[in-house]
Amino acid sequence: MPVASLENLRFAWDGSAAPLLDVPAFAIANSERVFLYGPSGSGKTTLLSLICGVLLPTAGGVRLLDRDLAAMSGPARDRHRGDHVGYIFQQFNLMPYLTVVENVMLAARFSAARRRRIAAAGGEPRAEAMRLLGRLDLPGDILDRAVTDLSVGQQQRVAIARALIGGPELVIADEPTSALDEERRAAFLDLLLGECAAAGAAVLFVSHDRRLAERFDRRVALADINRAASDRPQ
Amino acid sequence: MTTILHLTWRSLVNRRATASLVVVAIALSVALLLGIERLRHDVRGSFARTISGTDLVVGARSSPIELLLYSVFRIGNPTSNMSWKGYQAVAGHRDVAWIVPVSLGDTHRGFRVMGTTADYFVHFKYGRRQPLGFAEGKPFAEVFDAVIGAEVARALGYRLGQAIVVSHGAGEVNFMDHADKPYTIVGILKRTGTPVDHTVHISLEGYEAMHVDWKGGAPIPGFSIPPDQVKKFDLTPKQVTAAFVGLKSRVAVFRVQRFVNEYLAEPLLAVLPGATLQEMWRVIGLGEQALLLVSGMVVLVGLAGMVAVVLAGLSARRRELAILRALGARPAQIFLLLAAESTLLTVFGLALGSLLVVVAIVAGGPLVETRFGILLGLGLGLPTPAEWRLVGAVLLAGFLASLLPGYNAYRRSLADGMMVRM
Numbered sequence: 001m002p003v004a005s006l007e008n009l010r011f012a013w014d015g016s017a018a019p020l021l022d023v024p025a026f027a028i029a030n031s032e033r034v035f036l037y038g039p040s041g042s043g044k045t046t047l048l049s050l051i052c053g054v055l056l057p058t059a060g061g062v063r064l065l066d067r068d069l070a071a072m073s074g075p076a077r078d079r080h081r082g083d084h085v086g087y088i089f090q091q092f093n094l095m096p097y098l099t100v101v102e103n104v105m106l107a108a109r110f111s112a113a114r115r116r117r118i119a120a121a122g123g124e125p126r127a128e129a130m131r132l133l134g135r136l137d138l139p140g141d142i143l144d145r146a147v148t149d150l151s152v153g154q155q156q157r158v159a160i161a162r163a164l165i166g167g168p169e170l171v172i173a174d175e176p177t178s179a180l181d182e183e184r185r186a187a188f189l190d191l192l193l194g195e196c197a198a199a200g201a202a203v204l205f206v207s208h209d210r211r212l213a214e215r216f217d218r219r220v221a222l223a224d225i226n227r228a229a230s231d232r233p234q
Numbered sequence: 235m236t237t238i239l240h241l242t243w244r245s246l247v248n249r250r251a252t253a254s255l256v257v258v259a260i261a262l263s264v265a266l267l268l269g270i271e272r273l274r275h276d277v278r279g280s281f282a283r284t285i286s287g288t289d290l291v292v293g294a295r296s297s298p299i300e301l302l303l304y305s306v307f308r309i310g311n312p313t314s315n316m317s318w319k320g321y322q323a324v325a326g327h328r329d330v331a332w333i334v335p336v337s338l339g340d341t342h343r344g345f346r347v348m349g350t351t352a353d354y355f356v357h358f359k360y361g362r363r364q365p366l367g368f369a370e371g372k373p374f375a376e377v378f379d380a381v382i383g384a385e386v387a388r389a390l391g392y393r394l395g396q397a398i399v400v401s402h403g404a405g406e407v408n409f410m411d412h413a414d415k416p417y418t419i420v421g422i423l424k425r426t427g428t429p430v431d432h433t434v435h436i437s438l439e440g441y442e443a444m445h446v447d448w449k450g451g452a453p454i455p456g457f458s459i460p461p462d463q464v465k466k467f468d469l470t471p472k473q474v475t476a477a478f479v480g481l482k483s484r485v486a487v488f489r490v491q492r493f494v495n496e497y498l499a500e501p502l503l504a505v506l507p508g509a510t511l512q513e514m515w516r517v518i519g520l521g522e523q524a525l526l527l528v529s530g531m532v533v534l535v536g537l538a539g540m541v542a543v544v545l546a547g548l549s550a551r552r553r554e555l556a557i558l559r560a561l562g563a564r565p566a567q568i569f570l571l572l573a574a575e576s577t578l579l580t581v582f583g584l585a586l587g588s589l590l591v592v593v594a595i596v597a598g599g600p601l602v603e604t605r606f607g608i609l610l611g612l613g614l615g616l617p618t619p620a621e622w623r624l625v626g627a628v629l630l631a632g633f634l635a636s637l638l639p640g641y642n643a644y645r646r647s648l649a650d651g652m653m654v655r656m
Binding site: 052054074075078079080081082083085087089092093094095096097098106107109110111162 | 237241244245247248249553554556557558559560561562563564565566
């Protein structure tokens with residue numbers, strides 16, 4: 001059973017006749033590491049919004065953990081996302097008014113399923129957050145500090161911890177390295193892939209930078225799966 | 235729910251500088267609104283409890299409100315007096331149980347001096363038919379005895395047996411003293427919270443004696459009568475300012491009022507204190523409503539400022555909203571996050587504003603009481619129904635105002651998806 005699958009998905013923004021996305025089929029297998037690349041503006045973030053159910057397709061279906069997102073109620077869909085998807089943004093991933101540890105714990109506060117999984121593993125949210133942050137090489141003295149004191153690289157590592165707390169099946173990372181310099185980019189990728197492998201989570205990594213692609217199980221160009229792409233090879 | 239409220243709280247704490255400014259703005263507007271309402275309520279209460287048990291107030295013909303203001307509340311000055319003959323005619327009416335004459339016009343160091351009879355201490359009642367009580371001493375018996383109100387005693391530090399001098403006229407500063415005829419304090423009244431506290435009471439004869447060697451409002455040059463000689467003169471007053479009348483039966487009140495108003499020998503006026511007060515509130519009511527309306531507007535301005543600040547902050551917080559959505563927050567929770575923020579700011583503003591009013595009453599109450607004789611904070615700690623209504627209205631307005639940022643955030647979080655537009 002794939003973690004997420006798209007079938008005959010079409011999506012157009014309101015008022016736009018031409019679809020932005022037209023994806024006949026796309027799936028991410030269990031624990032699979034997928035690299036999705038495409039130029040800016042090609043609809044990558046929109047595709048991610050559809051996979052995690054923040055947007056709904058105009059036609060076709062998205063299944064996340066074997067549930068049809070379009071068939072669910074809004075609140076149930078939101079809960080489903082919170083339970084099963086960890087999301088890492090390009091930058092500014094953190095709530096500015098919470099401490100580092102609180103930011104990581106926030107994912108568990110929003111998801112009962114994540115809390116259950118932490119408890120089932122014999123832990124509790126704060127200790128689990130500390131454990132993850134420790135593995136991500138964040139010095140202990142910054143954990144209770146404001147996130148605004150952190151460097152961009154440190155912030156992105158906190159975002160990994162928040163995505164992974166409570167063991168979601170899928171981690172989506174939307175250009176998470178574009179704010180980092182080359183050296184940190186490699187280190188970040190090591191940490192992300194290492195932790196996701198340790199947690200058994202599938203990774204959907206989106207970037208326009210193909211140099212990062214070789215570390216992944218599978219590389220997909222958005223233009224190859226999207227029939228609506230204008231730069232699609234004929 | 236608690237997660238969202240916790241986030242709202244943390245977010246507000248994080249922006250405490252801006253948030254406190256918003257709270258202070260709302261608090262000041264609320265303090266203005268509640269302060270005006272409290273003042274209105276207490277002024278009415280203060281006036282209403284000044285006189286009780288008096289059926290009619292009689293004086294020379296003027297406007298009923300004017301008569302009541304100068305005779306009972308010592309506000310303003312009488313334009314003309316009633317003659318002793320007229321007074322006696324009223325006193326002789328068969329329905330009249332008691333009558334107390336008062337003469338006003340002189341002052342002692344800013345406090346009104348009132349000539350009256352010892353009956354005043356028996357019949358005049360305030361509040362819920364409470365009689366005037368003596369803290370010390372007794373009613374005046376001699377021509378040059380004086381009984382002072384509690385505030386006079388406190389403000390000037392007077393004790394029994396002390397001699398005081400009365401000034402002519404009602405001003406704070408007087409050039410003509412009745413220095414040749416000092417009075418002796420024989421009694422100090424208990425505090426009443428009414429204008430009685432601010433009054434120096436002397437006998438009608440004493441009031442007359444003060445002026446035996448005066449004519450036309452000034453001392454007669456080269457003519458002075460020492461105090462021990464004045465008793466040889468006829469000290470029956472020629473006129474009095476007004477009279478408080480008690481009737482044998484309240485049923486007779488309109489009969490006696492008609493008798494006074496139709497008295498032919500001179501133009502007199504009899505008013506029912508309660509009814510006249512009501513008439514005065516009707517006149518003042520318009521002004522009060524306007525004041526409340528304006529202060530209500532000020533509250534709306536405060537709330538509008540709050541909405542503006544919250545909405546302005548929202549643009550900078552779109553990323554926050556996207557993060558929360560990614561973590562599984564429902565659009566309804568995003569709505570709550572922002573709506574709770576504005577509601578919380580309103581609640582804090584209300585609390586601080588109410589506190590300001592209480593502090594103002596506690597701090598400024600004594601000053602208002604000494605200067606204006608109005609007792610503030612009669613029921614301090616117990617908001618009146620009108621105040622509850624105002625608090626409720628502000629809360630409702632704050633809640634309604636909070637829907638705007640809430641809805642705005644809700645719409646954006648739906649439209650943005652995982653896109654973080656900056």
